[in-house]
Amino acid sequence: MTVELTIDGKKITTSEDKTILEAARENGIYIPTLCYHSKLSPIGSCRLCVVEIEGVEHPMASCTTPVAPNIVVTTKSEKLDKIRRDALKLMLVNHPLDCPICDAGGECDLQNMVFQFGIDQVEYKANKVEREEIPFSTPLIRHWPNRCILCGRCVWACREITGNNVLEIAEKGYDSHIEAIYPEKCLSCGECLSVCPVGALTDNLSPIKARKWQAKRTLTTCNHCSVGCQLEINTFEDKLINITTKESEGTNNGSLCVKGRFGHDYIHSEERLKQALIRKREDLIPTDIDEAISFAAKKIGEIKEKYGSDAFAGVGSVHLSNEENYIFQRFVRSVIGTNNIDSLASLIFEPLSEALIPVLGMGLMTNPLNDLLLSDVAIVIGTDLDGNHQIVANKLRWAAYHNDLKPVIVDPREISLSKGFANVWMRPKPSTDTVWINGLIREIISRGLEDKDFIKKHTKGFESLKKFVEQFTPEKVEEITGIDQKDLKDAAQLFGEAKAGAIIFGSGIIGQNDSVSAIRSLGHLALITGNLGKRGGGLYPILPRCNTQGAWDMGLNPLYFPGYQPVTDDGAIKRFKKLWGLPIKNEKGLSLVDIFLKASEGKIKAMIIMGENPLVTFPDSSLVKKAIENLEFLVVIDSFLTETAELADIVIPGVTFAEKDGTFTSCERRIQRVRAGLKPLGESMADWEIIAKISEMMGHPMNFSTPKDIFDEIAKVTPCYGNITYEQLDEKGGAWCYLGKTPRLFEDGFPGGKANFLTDDIKLPQKKENKEFPISLTVGGNFYNYLIGSKTKRAKGLALVYPDNFVLINDEDADKKGIKDGDMVVIKTENGELSLPARVNSNIIPGVAHLKISFNDIDVGKLFKADKAIVPYKIVNASIEKA
């Protein structure tokens, strides 16, 4: 419905849900504001936006007053000017004029407003109230209570965006002040900081400061998780000052998590490599980078000559750019001539693909993350979103706050979303997910809540599914998984009735035993409820690192060229041979697990590891160690001397994401630009340049002078990246890969016409008691965190807010072993053992323990064994004893 109204004599037509302020702004009519923020519900505290409405006695705050038909609004008058000036003067009485030393100087809304109104004196003289500065809810932010104008934005932001209600306006009247009333709930995301209109909250991390007009702002993509947040790197004299955001950019809409906002200071870490290193006997000796590159080229050539191409393997990176991964696989496939190339992305995509491609035709996130804002039920399985992908959690909270989204949380652990937020919280025993998911399917069908039209129109094999799930009665589900029957039934009713239901799942499913069966069952669940190809529906596998998706797309894979063109496909071979000008092997290569297995047997002789630290990040560190020891030659390209790099023969210094151009592809399949805000440190150079130089030294110049050149080639040869140009990425803030008219998969139907229900390969968990290793040890965080640990605190800000590692044990289990909170314990598995302090409580169900793997000096990898392509990297049987 639209309404007509008059603002300042101008006839305006707008929709009825707009406020007067919004209607005015749409029409270029300026109304001053301080507390208003377009991301937040109107606050109405500053009173600057007052307007007069004909026939209404008092002036009204335009930010909180909706438009109404035929009202006549005046935004500028003597009366209003008086109110605005007085309101500003009243703020100035207590606000210190410490602008020269305030972080917000020059970008302070109050400063701007006072200047704009030309207020040069304040009649009210009063004793300034000195408010005591008390520590804020996070050490990363400093609170300056005297500068606060109590606009309320920070409180609103914490309530509406992060949903945490950490902040509140305490006391009342003149004693009102902002206080962190639940500091323990603070995620340190800095949302409050980002909305503060003055300098009452400031970044407490960076020692370097510069004014807005002095700093260089570079818009880029965050390199932590896979959400692909857009952020601005602010630099001054080639040093990072801080990170800010632009509201209009990215799926993050101006928000960030603690890692995005405060986790980038590692760029200036003292531990960064500035020079190449070359092994001279036992030691790695600094050397000139060109010398190192030419030595590497020579050595690779020699090994290829001596043992053949297949004695060589390449490991790419889930946090390097598409261009770097593309050029790397091109180098390995053409210059070296082998398909032995892979990355950690395969740990995720192997099970996803195997589970979903036969059912749906694709094994990817089906909908853009912003679809979650439209969902009315979301099932979140096996992922602590706040800990790893807070922006996704924020979307759920936004939807819960504004759209009445009902969350169903599935996790044996208590996580921030499970208590207080979840409508239903199910706590299954580990590796029993297949059972409850099929139980849920059965319950939805038995209630008649399946989407019959969708099933009929878009699927095959429903009858066999119906028959298959018969066995999963609520009683049986409870017996096997430990999930309360009522919870399962409630979840079924909610999800079955949902107009748009989303299924979000993380490594708790992807990295477990029998992950393929569980993920396939989730595919079935989405299908029977008609939640695919639908706004607000969808399957959302949550990927760990910033370019996990891109690494997979770029052909860091022994089976596929870029864009999933099989390496055994003659047409593809012909095309790439022509493009790259070198012969291509018509044979599958070795997967990551096989690369390490073969290397440990001495069958792989040389390796290039680019931007990866498998000794810490691969879930079997013993295997990696053995593999590396048996190599004749190892080249590592990295910006730090990682545990893996320490074992290399040559270490070539790469750069961080802040020093290079390129693209990342986020988990929602969005290709976004990475832009250099800083110059490369010392002699370090972008990984793509290093590979190109090695190739050139080996006699095969690639003729790329910028990452844009590489992207142009990618777009040409990668079907799912087709028709996308670098310019488009810059202009439109990214592009969706995997075609389609919309960023949503399956809106135009399924590849091959219909989706399939496939129940034959679904494996059920085998009940076997493991007397020696009775505890299911689950691990969380992600395998790729190279930023903090007790030895290296490269990201100082994160080290401040993340506590040291511990193993979480259920209190009953601990009791049996005489373990008390804080005791040191020894965790043993078939593969290795670790010592750690224990945390004992009931936040985890009996029989399960949990360990964070965000600490690079605690070798969790040695507890695991990798001997098959799909590695259950999230769970292992263990025993825990008091040390």
Added chain:
Amino acid sequence: MSKFLSKQDLEEYRKKIINSRDPNKIIIALCGDTGCQAYGANKIADAFRKEIKAKNLQDRVELKITGCHGFCERGPLIVIYPKKIFYQKVSEKDVSEIISESVVNDNVIERLLYVHPETKEPIVKEDEVPFYNRQQKIISGMNSVIDPTNIDDYIAIGGYSALEKALFDMDPDSIIEEVKKANLRGRGGGGFPTGVKWESCKNAPGDIHYVICNADEGDPGAYMDRSLLEGNPHSVLEGMMIGAYAIGSSEGYVYVRNEYPLAVENVNIAIKQAREYGLLGENILGTDFSFDIKVTRGGGAFVCGESTALMASIEGLWGEPRAKHIHTVVSGLYNKPTNLNNVETWANVPLIINKGADWYSKIGTENSKGTKIFSLVGKVNNTGLVEVPMGITLREIIFDIGGGVPNGKKFKAVQTGGPSGGCIPEEYLDTPVDFDRLTELGSMMGSGGMIVMDESTCMVDVARYFLNFLKDESCGKCTTCREGIKRMYEILTDITEGRGKEGDIELLEELGWVVANASLCGLGQTAPNPVLSTIRYFRDEYEAHIKEKRCPAKVCKALIRYEIDQEKCTGCGRCRINCPVEAISGEKKKPHIIDQEKCIKCGICHEVCKFDAVNII
């Protein structure tokens, strides 16, 4: 007790109670309200119980601890029924005499009677006391008759018969029509027509509707609502039930300040009893109507009396008002349609239903119907609660009922409407009291506070006092209210402390205008009233403070000094002995003097001097 399953059950029970009660039994109604408790009512009650037992009079006499009778100035109060003998300022030691004289025998103890201030004649019966006989206690009258903790007392006087009528003889629309016809206006201060509010709430879409009783009475000196909840909680509950039935609500809240422990206790007891009788809960009196009430205790923030802040507080959020462009009747508590009325408004409802709109609307003025309870306090002889018909003049309330200003002092002004009301000077005392007339005078009805001031009250100091209260009670959200009130308070403090300067009055007027015009809720919009109304009527006092550095009422310490009249002083030494800072010196039998350097202007010398020799200059 089994639940009433029908109208008949209740009626039979009512008959049973009435029949079981001997109309000639002597009842001693002792006011047990907070005020009289402070005077020692509890000890008196114990003494009565003991005495009745000792004399074995249980069959002849019954002690009833009731709610507030209203005449708080004269507490503790008792009324002995059926003869309505009224004893005032009763103490523990009077108890056995009362029993022997007025219960066992048929005598009246003259010493305990109220003496007519003019005729000096003692008055025996309660309803002959001038304080009472000019009132029209249709709402608060039952307070002195029933024991608020006993639902049977309420039923015996016809309680819950209005609910019966509403459920069985009327439908929701006709109830709303009746309330509209009665033109009942909200007693919380706004004066919004109650029936119209109910109708909007009833018509608001949604399956859940709430009703709320606002008992967050926060005005200093006002206690009408407290007395009703303490003295007759069932009348409030019955009003809520009728409202809930009319609106289509099944859940109600009583939001009561935690500083009212007796009110909290009594309303909780009343709810419990009503549930036991099946008057709250599922299928009330066998009908389809189900309704229950929860009690939420407020934490003492004045602003939580504002409807949206109150609802936020019930939800456990910061008690902060929100913009009301979407009315709470459409989206209130938990974003559901919510009808909020204050205690007194709800208590009016059973009366309107029982006696009809025609009867009700005969009381009052054209646009303000019914009665209003005021708490009459300050410089007035008869402080207490008074219930008067709308349209009565301020003069009648203050002088006829209130007995005028004590100690022969001159009346100066009356402050109505709570802390953000205004001060009305003597020239307007003949104004009939109703919603509209008080607003015209720059004050307001508010919830019914009425503070009388005499010539020894400094109007600048009064304005400062109220702003001091409001600066602390603003929720702190709107810049103009939070900062503006504080700045006005500071300017007023400067004026009263002798630092006033030219232009301060204009600055106060300007700032007052901004605060009133730019703030969101009623608190901010009315907060400048005490200042603006005193400037309007007593500008000369402000000017005296600022220009002459003089406080005409001789209140502002910085502007006065105490001096001893050397002619009058007898040198008795009383002032010297009582001076807390040893500022007075002088030999015996010779005139004393005050050392102005040492004097802290506490005024004790002035008070203790028997010869009127200490002057305030």
